[in-house]
Amino acid sequence: MSSRIVVKIGSSSLASTEGELNREAIHFFATEIASLKATGYEVLLVTSGAVAAGFREIGYVTRPHLLHEKQAAAAVGQALLMQAYQAAFAAHGIINAQILLTRTDFCSRKRMNNASLTIEELLKQGVVPIFNENDTVSVDELKFGDNDTLSALVANLVRAKHLLILTDMDGLYTGDPRKHPDATRFEHVQEITEEIYATAGGAGSSLGTGGMRSKIDAAKIATRGGVPVFVGKVSLPGDLKDAVDGHGQGTYFDTELSSLSMKKQWLGFMSTPLGSLTVDAGAEQALIHGGHSLLPVGVQQVIGHFNAGDVVEVLNSEAIVLGRGIINYDDAQLRLIRGLSSSKVIQELNHIHRLEVIHRDEWITLK
Template identity: 40%
Template sequence: MSQARQSVAAAKRIVVKVGSSSLTTAIGGLDPSRLDALVDALAARSKAGSQVVLVSSGAIAAGLAPLGIGKRPKDLATQQAAASVGQLELVHAYATSFARYDLTVGQLLLTADDVVRRSHYRNAQRTFSRLLALGVVPVVNENDTVATDEIRFGDNDRLAALVAHLIGADALVLLSDVDALYDGDPRRGGARRITEVADESDLADVIAGTTGASGVGTGGMASKLAAARLASSAGVPVLLASAADAATALSAADVGTAFAATGSRLSARRFWLAHAADSAGSLKLDDGAVAAVVTRRRSLLAAGIADVAGDFDAGDVVDLTDLTGRVVARGVVAFDAVELPAMIGRSSAHLAPEQRREVVHADDLVPLPHRT
């Protein structure tokens, strides 16, 4: 068994994400037998000594049948109405099902703000920590009832990866209606199943779809692949498997596709900078500055900046790009956008005394991996 699978099987703190299509019927509404089967597997893992966090889609899909809506609505207002009704159905079903094992669930509804804003991010960390210490199973979902542009393809897959790092999880399990990662659409035949992903080279020939097969979810393999890459690059091993194989995925971990942890664990602040924070603008760097920031992990000085874009204030997060526009790092900028144009390209000796400091300090900067 690969190291990644061993890590998933032995994880003491694990995040499990399940999609709408794995919990609901094709016409909407929860499928009690499928939900109970998932809870059986989660409860077994919990009873074996692991702390389990469940990131569950399904609120919008669960609200369709009670509202008499035949398919997932396209307009935001109806999506939010369905989520409002469906979220009650979803959390009640989980609470009832987990109660069979004398396990208590706690609901956490998150929006992008809760991981984008640093203060919210830290509050979420504290809430998760206390719930887990109390023996509660947190059930997490995107807060679709108030979200606007957050209701979009792939959010809960990405959210699960963010939560995995936020709580210091030992592993992430992504459950869907597909049994593994394939290099093409397995429904069309001829696609090759990929059982182990050791690094990016194993994904070179993969073509991932952006829509699910059932019509009730918003994901697809592309969002799961992006989430697996995000988590594994931050040091969290990932297992992608079918929800029907949840019991095996959460015990022996010998099903689906395993993604090895390819990167080292970042501090919470650096992970937040790299993956959770919103960028308020960008700084274009010359080749020397790119090498200093990315390779030598140095601070960014005004002399290495070629251009400035965006309307940001000191303390905001900005993207750092090379001359072609490729984002190579992110960091917290020390100057307002209006201050920088007069400073760019100038050495410290030619700046006013109050400007002779780092534009982005090395402690507030994180290089980003480049994928071809």
Template identity: 45%
Template sequence: MTSLLHDASTLVVKVGSSLVTNNGQGLDRSALAAWAEQIAGLVKQGRQVVLVSSGAVAEGMQRLGWKKRPTAINELQAAAAVGQMGLVQMYESCFSEHGLHTAQVLLTHDDLADRKRYLNARSTLRTLLDLQVIPIINENDTVVTDEIRFGDNDTLASLVANLIEADALVILTDQPGLYSADPRKHADARFIGQALAGNPELEAMAGGAGSSVGTGGMLTKILAAKRAARSGAHTVIASGREAGVLLRLAAGEAIGTHLRAGQIKTVARKQWLADHLRVGGRLLLDNGAIKALRDDGKSLLPIGVVAIEGSFERGDAVACLDAERREIARGLVNYSSSETLRILRKPSSDIAQILGYVEEAELIHRDNLILL
């Protein structure tokens, strides 16, 4: 098997906390220097690379003398503020040895949920890449709250891959790749060399968070690959401690687990919509509406909505659920939750009589809806 990175021209590389901080002992300069050297090699090959790096909280903990990761938001934010200084300073120092500049980019979910800020972030990142500057991206832990955080940098990395329409996402971890079970607990665990991103069996295989330093686990990596595949990006999960791993992958060597994207790139606007981690509300659909969306590519009409949950306004992103409460689509709604409650199960021809006006005949137009 040839590496999925062999022909990739734009890459997003994510490194986890345990790698960056040598399992929580403080920033590992030798590791950061090795990645900087490899990324510099990729740039010389004409590739563009974005680096998503964890480690700010872990480095802050070390600087503050904390032995255990705090759970209080304010303490995590303080640790991130302290640690981010050292993290970007060391990356800048390592990349400067290869004649490359770096740029610190801190993101929150709100930056990607708002269409204008989403486009601004994409424009900035593309400009940096064109200038051969290496963007160092992390979640903005200092200001983010628990309700709006990405939750882990695997998720953030997949969103960045979609944002810049990258060809591949590389998730470097402290494990060789994905196994059929936790190899630390099951001696007969089978290594997964390649699979299709989004395969439900992969999620069943993946476990929970595996490190006391970071917040991610194999499950978040599987879900990140699934999300990245929406924009046609392949994902490789490999050990960050493997010598020269990035350059070897780029040369075609099959290292780690390769999760192939099985679909073409999603239209950019719908891709942005799919990447919303939070939705304003939920619509429960009947079977007829689900068939109309899936099989016929039609818009969602009020008559096909059985019930609603949550509070939302016109233009908000909402989730569409089937009878088993599985999300089958997501879209921008044309009516608020209070208005939708009055017109659900009604034909579109009744909207004017019920509300006294008509914004749109559809509850969600097909141009503003994406199937998941």
């Protein structure tokens, strides 16, 4: 079983109420991670806090809202953040490595593979890799959702045993406990449903960009990749180990799924769909429960322009996304043969490379 743990720490846990970098918090989390490493775990850290650490230093009175101001603050703050981590981990004889990523890095299977090889070597050498988004060059309003999504992608990439998303809230509640004192905490979530999403509010802190909803999104990605997730608070010595051991202050998102191959991870969470297909109930059953490929007869509607080899989303008749796959036809061909039986497809097309619209080996279920 994997002994790898991915720990994600949000801005609200790393900055003081005045917005400055809280070095005591950095030292606390470094000590918690060092204790975890001492018990035999390999730990990877995904950290926010660059903008929160830098905006005071650069001269802003409050956290900036314009993109170029955030990027400038992050450029200053990232150096301060790593400096603080290096000093804190050095006290435990631990070396750190900085890894800055953007969404485009995950969209490229070649870049993902290169990143994976680098991470493996760092872990082999006993280094704690520290991940953050490369805020200075990001263009989607700095955007992995306060690094929640980034932490899930990293956890899947390294096939982690657990993903621990640390925040200033002790888990997911039936309502906002700050407004509803009678709200109760979800101890375990077996399935992420619309009802679960309905309990999530907006951003909980002025220092961070992610709220509970972005953490649920991250949990959905990680658990689909076979990685169980903890979302909660770590504030006292030993809390991080407690979270790993299953009795932390928070909510556990469970999964019985196996880890995904790098190809499936890319296909499901990092690729960019260039179109969509709507399929009938028989095709839905075959894809979701039967483990079969998608055939032309099951395709009802084709949306968008794409070529063979592109990624498309597949929806059911209720417009619910079932999954993604690599298409074997361009959109014009598929419009011509959608709904036809296999024998009629062969008659209609003079040359056919593969009968399947999406082969089961090029498919990932997301429902």
